[in-house]
Amino acid sequence: MTVASSGTRRGQVQRWRRRKKPGASGPRWDTGLAGQSKLAPYLFSTPAIIMIAALLAYPVIYGLYKSFFRSDFFGGPEEFVGFQNYSEMFHDPAFWDALNKTAIFVLGCVVLGLGLGLLFAFALNRVVRQLRFLRSVTIAPYIISNVAAAVMFKLLFNSDFGLLNRTIAFFGFDGPAWLADPNLAMGVVIFCQVWTDLPLTILLLLAGLQTIDTSYQDAARVDGATGWKQAWHISIPLISPQIVISVVWMSYSTLTGLGVVLALTGGGPLKATQTLPMEMYSTAFTDLEMNQALAIASFILVLNAILTLLYVGLARRYGTVE
Amino acid sequence: MTVDTQVATTAPPKTPTVRGWTGWPRFKRVIRQILLWIPLILLMLWTLVPFFITVMISLKTRGEVFGSTSVLPNDPSLDAYREVIERPGFRGAFVNSVLVGIGTTFLTLALATPAAYAFARFNFRGRHLLLLFTLLPRLVPSLGLMIPLYQLAVTLGALDKRLTLIVVYTGMLLPLAVWLLVGFIQQIPPSLEEAASVDGAGMWARIRYIVMPLSLPALITIGVLSFREAWNEFTLVLVLTTSPGKRTLPYELYLMQGIQGIQNYPAEAAFTVLTILPFILVYSRIEKYIVAGITTGSVK
Numbered sequence: 001m002t003v004a005s006s007g008t009r010r011g012q013v014q015r016w017r018r019r020k021k022p023g024a025s026g027p028r029w030d031t032g033l034a035g036q037s038k039l040a041p042y043l044f045s046t047p048a049i050i051m052i053a054a055l056l057a058y059p060v061i062y063g064l065y066k067s068f069f070r071s072d073f074f075g076g077p078e079e080f081v082g083f084q085n086y087s088e089m090f091h092d093p094a095f096w097d098a099l100n101k102t103a104i105f106v107l108g109c110v111v112l113g114l115g116l117g118l119l120f121a122f123a124l125n126r127v128v129r130q131l132r133f134l135r136s137v138t139i140a141p142y143i144i145s146n147v148a149a150a151v152m153f154k155l156l157f158n159s160d161f162g163l164l165n166r167t168i169a170f171f172g173f174d175g176p177a178w179l180a181d182p183n184l185a186m187g188v189v190i191f192c193q194v195w196t197d198l199p200l201t202i203l204l205l206l207a208g209l210q211t212i213d214t215s216y217q218d219a220a221r222v223d224g225a226t227g228w229k230q231a232w233h234i235s236i237p238l239i240s241p242q243i244v245i246s247v248v249w250m251s252y253s254t255l256t257g258l259g260v261v262l263a264l265t266g267g268g269p270l271k272a273t274q275t276l277p278m279e280m281y282s283t284a285f286t287d288l289e290m291n292q293a294l295a296i297a298s299f300i301l302v303l304n305a306i307l308t309l310l311y312v313g314l315a316r317r318y319g320t321v322e
Numbered sequence: 323m324t325v326d327t328q329v330a331t332t333a334p335p336k337t338p339t340v341r342g343w344t345g346w347p348r349f350k351r352v353i354r355q356i357l358l359w360i361p362l363i364l365l366m367l368w369t370l371v372p373f374f375i376t377v378m379i380s381l382k383t384r385g386e387v388f389g390s391t392s393v394l395p396n397d398p399s400l401d402a403y404r405e406v407i408e409r410p411g412f413r414g415a416f417v418n419s420v421l422v423g424i425g426t427t428f429l430t431l432a433l434a435t436p437a438a439y440a441f442a443r444f445n446f447r448g449r450h451l452l453l454l455f456t457l458l459p460r461l462v463p464s465l466g467l468m469i470p471l472y473q474l475a476v477t478l479g480a481l482d483k484r485l486t487l488i489v490v491y492t493g494m495l496l497p498l499a500v501w502l503l504v505g506f507i508q509q510i511p512p513s514l515e516e517a518a519s520v521d522g523a524g525m526w527a528r529i530r531y532i533v534m535p536l537s538l539p540a541l542i543t544i545g546v547l548s549f550r551e552a553w554n555e556f557t558l559v560l561v562l563t564t565s566p567g568k569r570t571l572p573y574e575l576y577l578m579q580g581i582q583g584i585q586n587y588p589a590e591a592a593f594t595v596l597t598i599l600p601f602i603l604v605y606s607r608i609e610k611y612i613v614a615g616i617t618t619g620s621v622k
Contacts, residue, residue, distance in 0.1 A: 038446070040440065040444065040525065041440035041441075041443075041444035041446040041449070042440075042446065043436075044436035044437055044439060044440035045436070045437040045440040045441065045452060045456070047433050047436070047437070048433045048434060048436075048437035048456060048496050048500060049437070049452060049455065049456060051433060051489070051492060051493045051496055052455070052456055052459050052493060052496050052497060053455075054493065055467075055471070055489070055490055055492075055493025055494065056459035056462050056467070056493055056494065056497075057455075057459055058470075059466075059467050059470035059471050059474065060459075060462055060466055060467070060470070062470045062473075062474070063466060063467075063469060063470040066470070066473075116368075119361050120361060120362075120364075120365045122361075123358060123361035123362050123365065124362070124365075126358050127358075127362065134362065134365070134366070136606070136609045137366060137369055137370065138365060138369055139605075139609070140369055140370075140373065140602070140605075141369060141372075143550055143554075143601055143602070143605055144554065144597075144598040144601070144602075145553070145554035145555075145556060145571070145572040145575070145597060145598070146554070146556055146572070147556050147572040147573075147575050147576045147597075148554075148572070148575065148594045148597050148598050149372070151376075151575060151579065151590060151591075151593075151594045152372040152373070152375070152376045152594060153372065154579070155372075155375055155376055155379055155587065155590075155591060156371070156372055156375055158587075160388055161387050161388055161587075163371070163375050163393065166391060166393075169391075170391075195368070195372070198368075199369075252463065256463035256464075256465040256466070257465075258465055258468075258557050259556045259557055259572075262556075262557075262560075262576075263556070263576050263579075277465050280465070280468075280469075281468070284468070284469050284472075285561070290469055290473065293469055294469055294470075297465065297466055297468075297469060298466075300463075300465060300466070301462075301463070301466045304463065308461075
């Protein structure tokens, strides 16, 4: 493509060509505008590419590579041990426990997040005049730090003075110690994680709903479908790409999410909220076993990739996503 | 297109309706309105109650938090805020957060703009491959970077430096920034640049006076998202800083929960409010850019 067009280059005469696939991207020049050299695109993109290579690509590969090594003590010389870190990881009950907790956490977040997301997106889609205001309020949890959200939820769920237990006490009951009870802490963590992630889910689903052509709904109405039926048979299938994207994004965010769990419970009480990212963090920075922690990190990255492919594959199989 | 039908269903009837046989549909419509507003009220409560409670607790005294059952403070005081601001930990972290935020924003824009221009406007060998290489790392979660970046920072002696945080955050933001900007620059008609070129404007002049002003919305979006990332990021600052005075606000807030013997809840709440307030204030002015950025940017 480049070679063929550069043959017809005529000095400073500017010229642009459309790409072969129309609509795939805008027009571009080869060379030929004033002050433009063939090297320019490389010079322009190099700094960004170097940064991405050094800070994203290299660390991931480095981490993967180092997960096959081990040192006897922190900072000591490393030797190649093959898959030993992985085989030990798979024989470690703590790992399976953490995987269990992660499954509950991810599943809980995705189910709760998608349910609430759909409910709120459908409700917002019916609003016209106050939409801007409602939408900007909705986003608020998304633009604050995970740590700030965790502190707010700690205050909300405090067993002595939290709003929840005060409300329960108002009705004459004793509220539980939410964050100290191993059975309840996971619920609070899921709640908080969903709270921080929900705005994006709502926006994605809402964007999908707003692109639906009203003629579908009109046709459905003519056929006598109303309310729930219309939502279930028309709107939800039509926004299934957005639903898949939301699910992918939420499971990515929860599977690799450390901030909320660390700041809210730190994995406790009694390891009740010790998800895989927490297990990785404590292996690396409490036990100081970096290489073992890198094995866990690599496992999380692979699991994340598999899950993403799975969702997209499922969605494609049922013919809803391009 | 959706507007027409919705106005019809939401707008109250202007002309007085005849009572009698029209009563039932009207009643149904009222019920539908109520059913519609229940989830919206729920949404507002869900979103705002944690903020509200935190602000209220920050205005109480330590004794009042436990003693009084009222949500509202009896005698609102700003003592907790004064206490937080007087802490050296807070002031240092605030300055760090501001500097890292500004640094990240500018570095991201400075690196993303030329790269996006190259990808949007040039047909060069390896373009597709390089673009893929630029965008694909967007999928790397920061969790996978924590340990490798920590080890690299230790090796390079780069721990506890603001510049390290700026560079790392910029690296994390660049895929998204380039992605947003390429799409935007491609929509600027190239004829504008051709005309300027005829008038003798070189490439730098065209970028400076045509491309950048016209892609200002995208640049603002990227700037806001960059600042937000630097301001809120927690897991990487957690491993890349070790000593007091080098941390940013989220890390300092995280530490604050553990340090005190007896928990000082109003101060904790005040710290939280002071951490989120600056960005909320900025946010209210530039909300539409954020909406555009997070809906197009977060996907893929």
